[in-house]
Amino acid sequence: MRGNSFGKMFSFTTFGESHGNAMGVVLDGVPAGLMVDETVLHCELLRRAPGQSAFTTARKEPEVPEILSGVFEGKTLGTPICVIVKNTDQRSQDYKPEDYRPGHADKTTEIKYGIRDHRGGGRASGRETLARVIAGYFAGLILPQMKAFAWSDSVGNFENGLVSSRERSILGFTNDTISKQVEAFLLECKANGESSGGVVGLIVEGVPAGLGEPAFDKLKADLAKAMVSLPGCLGVEIGAGFAATKMSGSELSKNPQHFGGMEGGITNGEPLRLRVAFKAPSTLGEKAKTGRHDPCLLPRVLPVVEAMACAVIADHFLRQRAYHT
Amino acid sequence: MRGNSFGKMFSFTTFGESHGNAMGVVLDGVPAGLMVDETVLHCELLRRAPGQSAFTTARKEPEVPEILSGVFEGKTLGTPICVIVKNTDQRSQDYKPEDYRPGHADKTTEIKYGIRDHRGGGRASGRETLARVIAGYFAGLILPQMKAFAWSDSVGNFENGLVSSRERSILGFTNDTISKQVEAFLLECKANGESSGGVVGLIVEGVPAGLGEPAFDKLKADLAKAMVSLPGCLGVEIGAGFAATKMSGSELSKNPQHFGGMEGGITNGEPLRLRVAFKAPSTLGEKAKTGRHDPCLLPRVLPVVEAMACAVIADHFLRQRAYHT
Amino acid sequence: MRGNSFGKMFSFTTFGESHGNAMGVVLDGVPAGLMVDETVLHCELLRRAPGQSAFTTARKEPEVPEILSGVFEGKTLGTPICVIVKNTDQRSQDYKPEDYRPGHADKTTEIKYGIRDHRGGGRASGRETLARVIAGYFAGLILPQMKAFAWSDSVGNFENGLVSSRERSILGFTNDTISKQVEAFLLECKANGESSGGVVGLIVEGVPAGLGEPAFDKLKADLAKAMVSLPGCLGVEIGAGFAATKMSGSELSKNPQHFGGMEGGITNGEPLRLRVAFKAPSTLGEKAKTGRHDPCLLPRVLPVVEAMACAVIADHFLRQRAYHT
């Protein structure tokens, strides 16, 4: 009821404040008997981890996942899987209770609860998303043929253009020329205490047809919620998205990609296609220049977008399997 | 689990196929003692009803809501409220099982269930949204100071521009000049068996600060799901939406409207602002010319967008009230 | 959240006040393609209906179920199934708002909501259970090999003894001698404005092994909730129940029936065995002599007990099928 859980059959609950003892997740609904490779899990976490490059925050924590339950001799037991990541590098003195960043949860959290852990954004920190990456790893075990690929579609006014490969630069672009330009742009942002937004592109292949429920839990609706629940997300598009509103019915129906792999909210066997808009981070000025603050949520958000998509799809896969044999 | 319910504390379940016996909704979570005005409820339904103008489908059903339970002597009892609308004008012969419209649920429903009521789209019909309008009416009773206003922000390439009043044309525009142009455009679409998409703008005033949960059930996330669960919806924007991705952090923070009334997914007391993209309807060609098919989902979707927003907000209002006294 | 829904994957929501327009249920989670026989459904309802004999209330309503949605050409669509039963014979004048029966919901409902439909118990009427019987019918379609058999194990001090057949008397006993004695006893109760309690026995055969979740949603726990949620229920026993507390571990393990078909809350393939205690009805004195009030909740509660058991088991069957292929 406090909204820290996601999913119905493949469900998970995240917990943890940025500068508390640990971040973590409890997964309930992972079938029994799946092989768990902790190295792969760790690698997924590293993709989201800070300190990867000059463009991401310098918080240097190992972010080692510890599996507390639900896995026995390398296999899932079917029981709840708890994974935690301890918080170790907590420069809490960087944060003051009276700092309210515009567009961030600082002020609204205080209004809501009357109390707040101001250190590092507390519960509202982007650090919460590491728990989502862990969930995405287990979602992938359920439907191994599913391949989610997210990329940096744009940062500020720089656009990646057509995706012709599955190779991503350190900034998440498949277009190296653009990536270089964005590097320069973000370094300048950082130097100026500025920040930038961007758009993430997402394609998911290997999704069976027939997933998604026809009314409120349309697959597109659950994907939209998953994405917009990410810190900084201000928009989502399915298939042609807003551009579709300018197409005639016949123009629209010429290319099945316009529907994003879903018709009536149910998958049709085509790849899923989404675009997700992230605003510029809220930390600006002197603090943004020196601290461990990213000038842009991309590229670190890419594995999180993939993870959330996989979580939604795995959930719906189990739901469909229960009803349709 | 089949996704026909929405909301947690203010929750409702919709049922009904377009050409079955009745459409309806069961609301669970409406507090006791609220005054119910069936005339107002009926008027809300009429806004969504077909046959309002040349631009909307000609299905002429009275769409009279019947309250079966939960209301006693004009007041809510706190028990589940069931409201149905009987289906009377069912020209089922207009539909053939073998008609699969691109971008519609026809084919995917059959894949999903192995069976389908093909008449009028069955469960996937836009007619399901009348149940959502009913839910929105009751949501409004919970938080009477909340005022949701949706308008036609664009149809095809026609844009309404700045909203300077709360008066809407029959097509949902506040700009009469544009509305006239769109009238001509849609009549032409209809004559050609064509259809058009559009964007709905939404503002909600009177929403208390502190609503929305910090992780998955951010208010923006639940609003996104609510909107994308609507038939034909391909995108949603919160505040500045995709445009925000091109703004620098400092530009973004200059205008609080860019955040759409939420920070960290929690309301800040400002009006909520969303934009919702709808694709062109799937029925094209001869059938679209003659049958009861709208050439555009706007303006009939406006009361549905308002209703879904109110349902989400009322749900979160009750959630917050439980925890924070 | 207001507790009018039951089940997770096979879930249903009941609505209706005893003297409102209709009672009904919306089922969400019935798989597609199952054959529906409305005559069988009606017969199930008749088992619970009043006016069956001198021992049950004289309310003579046809109790005809109307299927409003979710069934097409005799088969389930996989969409929500709404079934209603209209209320027609409403002698509301029999009830006064100031009548608070001890042990009944009259007073507590008013405390809870500050408002109440006093006519016929309103929402708290036993009439709500007809919706549960409808749910049980659909649960049976999901797992046709499942056979639930409930009987009158005792009424007052009269005990049925060993169940040696599946033939029940009009009072629900398998022992005809006892049944005759109870007939006389209940007629005397009625004449004196008195009422009596009783114990229902339940056996469910054909339940697959492996159903039930290991922590909170043990099958025994969900069955206990299902039974104790029935009006007038004050106790439930699994297998040997309270008698087990007087057995040593080795005595207990001699007979697998002592565990009631579940070990660790998970079915073991043996028949399920429960006992359910119902108190004497609350209506006493002059009103009990003349009105349409049963002197004992048995035997009309038998089909309801069977229905609730089937609903729980069907729910867990779908849950298990989702995870374990």
Next chain:
Amino acid sequence: MRGNSFGKMFSFTTFGESHGNAMGVVLDGVPAGLMVDETVLHCELLRRAPGQSAFTTARKEPEVPEILSGVFEGKTLGTPICVIVKNTDQRSQDYKPEDYRPGHADKTTEIKYGIRDHRGGGRASGRETLARVIAGYFAGLILPQMKAFAWSDSVGNFENGLVSSRERSILGFTNDTISKQVEAFLLECKANGESSGGVVGLIVEGVPAGLGEPAFDKLKADLAKAMVSLPGCLGVEIGAGFAATKMSGSELSKNPQHFGGMEGGITNGEPLRLRVAFKAPSTLGEKAKTGRHDPCLLPRVLPVVEAMACAVIADHFLRQRAYHT
């Protein structure tokens, strides 16, 4: 969906296998600003801990609770609270995969999942209940005036009789004479590799009137589920329970205690009264003589019964507060 969560507004998810890395719980729905006293929490856990006396298992683990999240400077934040207890004293060699105890989850777990952590009962271990005790502590913070008192009402054929004080012996009896007799009895059981069942009595005072929902989530129903979800529980009684089935309506209504503090499943302001039946533990013979196995689930289950009752009541208290202001 795998049933490791309990409660709706005050909800918690437990995780952990008996011999895994840790047991724990994530609580979601604890309001913000409540004072947390870790010493009191630890003391609650000690009441359930093994090794308290000759009658309880000798597993000597400190069972120190570690709060990983949700508490800041001694107060709840309103965010999820994760508490873990590490498993340290794991004599796994005591357990063999091929040991299937009658009435225990050993065999059914394997049928259900096709895999099982056999060490110490894995997830089905009574050790899971420590997480419930932690949840009960936080439930108590929400409604501090609520006082739950559980006692050993009987063990085997020894009955405590009338409860005239709130002082419990080490075996949980308020009657010292009986307690001494049970001590001797249980020592003899242990020496013989035998075990015994028992009945727990429970009274909860300070529960506001108006809690409980009228249909499925009657307070009595949720309490029944809470109790029967405990390992070894085979029955539950509300108020007069099974004895009520032998009382006439007028006899029943003479004493309000017969209704157990609830009418129509809604609290009436009187103390709640329940009885809960536990079977004899499944471990018998040589292993029961030597290992760390209790000959009786009482008295260690007493704090768990209290905790579950408090969790149910706190949940319903928040639910009612949301709807009724």
